[in-house]
Amino acid sequence: MTDDAYLFLLDDATITLGVSPAAVGDLACMDTPAVRAWLAAQDSSAASPLLRLLPPEERGAVPEGAERLPVPLSEEELARVRRQAAPAALADVEEELLAYRDSADGRDELIGRALAAGVSPHRVVELTGVDPTTVTAAAGR
Structure with missing residues (x-):
């Protein structure tokens, strides 16, 4: 496992910060009780257009006050997130x-x-x- 990436919720779906977890493919963290509970507490789902993911080195870009959750990713998952997030x-x-x-x-x-x-x-x-x-x-x- 690598440093934690961050799941977070945006206030505005038109903001293009980070990547949608659904666009990255299967992520083991999305099936964990912690992520499911966090999504339920936020009254959200894994398919929400407001749910975004950033790799560890970009965690400073998470908007101030945004609901966020650190999540572990494997090296392969992190590589997919980085490729999806890159121009x-x-x-x-x-x-x-x-x-x-x-x-x-x-x-x-x-x-x-x-x-x-x-x-x-x-x-x-x-x-x-x-x-x-x-x-x-x-x-x-």
């Missing part, structure tokens, strides 16, 4: 980085494109498994 161009490059793990062909060019698209160096290291110095070297080209 399309960023998510596409991250998918390429994941596919790259087993191939070194075009590595430096791909890492350079990912960095240029806004993927952080530490995230490139996580997604590719390459050494941080390799990422730094690719950034300089």
